[in-house]
Structures are given as C-alpha cells and as structure tokens.
Amino acid sequence: MQPVVDGLKQQYSSQIRFVDLDFDDKKNAGLVQQLRVPGHPTFVLLDGQGKVVQRWVGVTPRDAIEENLKRVAAVK
Amino acid sequence: MSFLRKKVSYSARTRKMTAFWPLLVLGLALLVGACGDATATVNPATTSAATTPPTATAPIAPTTASSQAVGSSTTVAIAATQFVATNTIGTPPAATNTVTAVPATAIPVTTTPALKAIVQPKVIRTASDSYRKTIQFTEQPVTLNDGIPSLLWFDAEN
Numbered sequence: 001m002q003p004v005v006d007g008l009k010q011q012y013s014s015q016i017r018f019v020d021l022d023f024d025d026k027k028n029a030g031l032v033q034q035l036r037v038p039g040h041p042t043f044v045l046l047d048g049q050g051k052v053v054q055r056w057v058g059v060t061p062r063d064a065i066e067e068n069l070k071r072v073a074a075v076k
Numbered sequence: 077m078s079f080l081r082k083k084v085s086y087s088a089r090t091r092k093m094t095a096f097w098p099l100l101v102l103g104l105a106l107l108v109g110a111c112g113d114a115t116a117t118v119n120p121a122t123t124s125a126a127t128t129p130p131t132a133t134a135p136i137a138p139t140t141a142s143s144q145a146v147g148s149s150t151t152v153a154i155a156a157t158q159f160v161a162t163n164t165i166g167t168p169p170a171a172t173n174t175v176t177a178v179p180a181t182a183i184p185v186t187t188t189p190a191l192k193a194i195v196q197p198k199v200i201r202t203a204s205d206s207y208r209k210t211i212q213f214t215e216q217p218v219t220l221n222d223g224i225p226s227l228l229w230f231d232a233e234n
Contacts, residue, residue: 042230
C-alpha cells in the first residue's frame with residue numbers, strides 16, 4: 001500500500017493531511033477503538049470536523065481512495 | 077167499656093201515629109237539608125282547591141327564578157374565564173404565571189472534543205525491499221478536527 005499512499009500524498013498533500021499510524025502501537029489503541037479500526041491495513045478518511053467520511057479495510061485500489069479524496073477536498 | 081177503652085186507646089195510638097209522620101218527614105227534610113249543606117260546603121272547598129294550583133305554582137316560580145340566577149352567574153363566570161384566556165382584561169391568575177414562568181436553565185453546549193492521533197516513528201519497507209528506511213516522524217499529537225480533512229492509514233510495522 002506504500003506506493004499508493006505515496007502517490008496520493010504527492011497529489012493531495014496540499015489539501016489533505018496524511019497520517020501514517022502503527023496499528024499495533026499501544027499509543028494508538030484509543031484511536032483504533034474510537035474509529036473502530038478492525039485490522040490493518042485500514043484507511044479512514046475524516047472531514048475537517050473529524051467525522052468519518054469513508055473507511056477502507058484491506059488492500060484498496062488507489063482509484064477508490066482518490067475518488068473520495070477529491071470529494072472531500074472539493075467540500076473544503 | 078172494653079170496647080171504648082180499646083177505641084180510646086186506638087184513637088190515642090192513631091193520634092200518636094198521626095203526629096209521628098210529620099215529625100219523620102221533618103226529620104228527613106232536615107237530614108236531606110243537612111246533606112245539602114254538606115254538599116254545599118264541599119263545593120267551596122273544591123273551588124278553593126281548584127284555585128290552589130296557581131298558588132302551588134307560585135312556589136315553583138321562585139325555584140325557576142333561582143335556577144335562572146345560578147345560570148346567569150355561571151354564564152358570568154365563563155365570560156370571565158374567556159376574558160382571562162384572551163388576556164383582554166384583568167391580570168392572569170397566579171397559576172398561569174407559574175406555568176408561563178420558564179426557569180432559567182443553561183442549555184448545555186456540546187463541544188466536540190479534539191480528535192487527536194499520535195504520529196509515531198514508523199519503519200516501512202521501500203518498494204525495492206532492499207533496505208529498511210525509517211521515516212522520521214516526530215511523536216506529537218495531531219488534531220484531526222481542525223478543519224483540514226485527514227486520511228489515516230493504519231498499518232503494521234513492516
């Protein structure tokens with residue numbers, strides 16, 4: 001998933017914040033529970049108010065993520 | 077003599093009988109007259125009884141009048157209630173004031189707590205998979221509801 005994330009970062013980093021998180025780190029356990037992340041890899045897209053817009057669990061194609069990134073960036 | 081005596085006695089008895097009949101007739105006449113008087117006295121009573129109903133209806137009239145008075149007072153009370161309801165005259169009752177009195181309660185304002193993520197150093201494998209490269213993230217909280225959309229990527233350390 002790293003190449004997918006790197007490509008999205010290059011294109012949308014000026015509009016969307018990309019946060020890489022270690023799923024197994026205990027420091028992120030609260031966030032994992034709060035966002036109900038079942039496993040890894042998992043992508044969670046949040047709007048500017050912190051509300052979950054979309055979530056993808058498992059290997060996800062770039063197009064599926066990019067479509068939602070465009071929509072959220074346009075709303076902003 | 078005996079005959080004479082008998083005749084005399086007969087004549088006396090005849091005289092007595094002769095006097096009896098007028099007395100009987102007179103007595104009957106008096107009796108009939110008494111009955112006639114009784115009937116005559118009954119008639120006025122009947123007449124007065126016939127005039128009694130107007131007198132008897134007279135007490136009913138006050139009853140009707142009193143009920144009308146109650147009805148009128150009830151009507152006045154309803155009118156007063158209507159006035160109070162429309163609030164055109166008078167001051168509203170205390171109960172209304174109590175109902176309309178809204179206690180000053182503070183409306184709780186729900187604030188969204190800051191959603192923060194701890195960004196930590198993460199070791200990832202590059203595409204060539206030839207070596208491990210540590211991306212130097214500083215371990216600091218990131219506010220995720222600051223108006224900027226975020227894409228969180230949860231993954232394991234490879």
